[in-house]
Amino acid sequence: MAHLPPPPPHSLFLLFLAVHGFVASHGLPLPPSSTYNDSMCSESFWCGGVDIKYPFYLSNAIQETPNYTSHYSCGYTDMKIFCQGEGAAAIATLPLDQYNYTVHSIIYDNRTIVLGDKEVLKSGKCPTVSHNVTFSYEWLNYTDSSTNLTFFLDCYSRPGDQQPPNSQAEDFQVDCKGINSPARRGDGVSFVFTSEQGNVSGEYELVEHCSEIVVVPVHEEVLMSEPPLLPNDYGVVLEHGFQLEWKQSREQACNLCEESKGRCAYSENRQFIGCLCSGGKVGAPDCNGSGAAAAYPNTSSGKFFRTAPSILVPSENKRPTCELISPEDKPSSVV
Ligand SMILES: *[C@@H]1O[C@H](CO)[C@@H](O)[C@H](O)[C@H]1NC(C)=O
Ligand SMILES: *[C@@H]1O[C@H](CO)[C@@H](O)[C@H](O)[C@H]1NC(C)=O
Ligand SMILES: *[C@@H]1O[C@H](CO)[C@@H](O)[C@H](O)[C@H]1NC(C)=O
Ligand SMILES: *[C@@H]1O[C@H](CO)[C@@H](O)[C@H](O)[C@H]1NC(C)=O
Ligand SMILES: *[C@@H]1O[C@H](CO)[C@@H](O)[C@H](O)[C@H]1NC(C)=O
Ligand SMILES: *[C@@H]1O[C@H](CO)[C@@H](O)[C@H](O)[C@H]1NC(C)=O
Ligand SMILES: *[C@@H]1O[C@H](CO)[C@@H](O)[C@H](O)[C@H]1NC(C)=O
Ligand SMILES: *[C@@H]1O[C@H](CO)[C@@H](O)[C@H](O)[C@H]1NC(C)=O
Ligand SMILES: *[C@@H]1O[C@H](CO)[C@@H](O)[C@H](O)[C@H]1NC(C)=O
Ligand SMILES: *[C@@H]1O[C@H](CO)[C@@H](O)[C@H](O)[C@H]1NC(C)=O
Secondary structure, three states: OOOOOOOOHHHHHHHHHHHHOOOOOOOOOOOOOOEOOHHHOOOOEEEOOEEEOOOOEEOOOEEEOOOOOOEEEEEOOOOEEEEEOOHHHOEEEEEEOOEEEEEEEEEOOOOEEEEEEHHHHHOOOOOOOOOOOOOOOOOEEEOOOEEEEEEEEEEOOOOOOOOOOOOHHHHHEEOOHHHOOOOOOOOOEEEEEEOOOOHHHOHHHHHHHEEEEEEEEEEHHHHHOOOOOOOOOHHHHHHOOEEEEEOOOOOHHHHHHHHOOOEEEEEOOOOEEEEEEHHHEEEOOOOOOHHHHOOOOOOOOOOEEEEOOHHHOOOOOOOOOEEEEOOOOOHHHOO
8 A cells, every 4th residue: 555656635535434434324424624616605695685695505506525426505405595587586496395485585683584385476366275385394493473374175066065054164265266276176165264263163174075275374464464364365465475484403513613604514315514614625623623724635735634524423522633644645644
């Protein structure tokens, strides 16, 4: 081994990983003290009227990890924004599970994002209510000002299934045929309830008479307007969208990284894989760490630091060790 020419720094790193067993572990960490392409992590990016910055990131701010089989993002995995269109007309969208939502605004002071359903926004007065809103609670949650509307769709459409006269539910009936997507449902009547209207109004009796139930989050304040918008102007309520708040990462390694003004890089499967610091450096363990002080590889300076990524392994609690090595050194001094 000593007689071999020094391998390029990249393969040195892979060797280092292989020996330390990180390749076999879940979610390949970024090589500590390496460089990353920092032009992928812009400080802030305007998409239409929405300011997009960390922990959100643009969908193109994703790069491959050194083994070229997985990707990492410049921000929290679920906070991926697509920006479509140009200039003031551009529209920011956030995918939650398999649906896309239009981003109305992001308020960084109180970590709130206001979203609207794309389908609702592009239809008129009677938007089709097509799906539940679901998302992972890893980073996102409803705010205190969120409440739900429950839609009972396409009810009493089966032969012989008649709406009882003087049904309590009549007050909640939506006079809006467009609410039923013609492709998927019949032409039965539909109803909408707020969370509070729940059981007093016979909501639960409807279950067996309707072909679909859809629960949609809305902004509570909009429901208080006078005259009331529900049931027929439910489209206006939905247009106002709903609020979600985001939380700080639960990972201590990410918190340290953020405290040192770094950004957490996450893999597609929501694993923290490294701390991205200014100047294109990967911090170890954070941007204050000595690992972030030297660039890798820098052919003109000829020297670089390497830091063991112990911070990335929750079970290991020892401080990272640093070595100063130069490309002339034998690789055996590393491993
Ligand atoms: C590359 O990294 C991914 C994600 O960490 C891992 O699942 C995969 O086994 C690695 N592939 C190789 C060839 O090391
Ligand atoms: C760095 O990232 C930018 C933006 O994502 C991209 O345009 C550029 O090609 C990348 N450069 C390299 C060397 O990967
Ligand atoms: C959501 O938007 C992305 C990016 O434009 C697109 O690739 C995807 O197909 C959209 N998904 C749905 C369900 O419309
Ligand atoms: C965040 O601030 C905005 C604007 O000040 C406000 O409209 C919104 O209700 C706030 N959200 C939360 C969850 O406090
Ligand atoms: C989401 O917020 C609610 C309160 O609004 C809270 O009860 C719940 O525990 C939160 N969920 C998670 C996963 O943090
Ligand atoms: C709204 O529905 C979601 C899931 O469908 C639930 O987690 C949330 O607690 C509900 N919010 C209210 C205010 O009922
Ligand atoms: C709704 O009310 C009925 C009787 O009024 C009761 O039997 C039922 O358990 C209630 N359901 C819920 C979910 O509260
Ligand atoms: C929406 O969620 C409710 C429960 O919260 C469930 O009963 C209903 O079947 C779901 N609707 C769809 C279309 O998945
Ligand atoms: C990193 O340095 C900054 C400023 O010097 C300091 O405020 C912060 O607490 C440090 N973070 C850690 C994790 O040591
Ligand atoms: C590499 O070293 C050269 C000369 O010492 C310096 O000008 C350059 O900025 C360094 N590159 C990085 C990425 O630090």
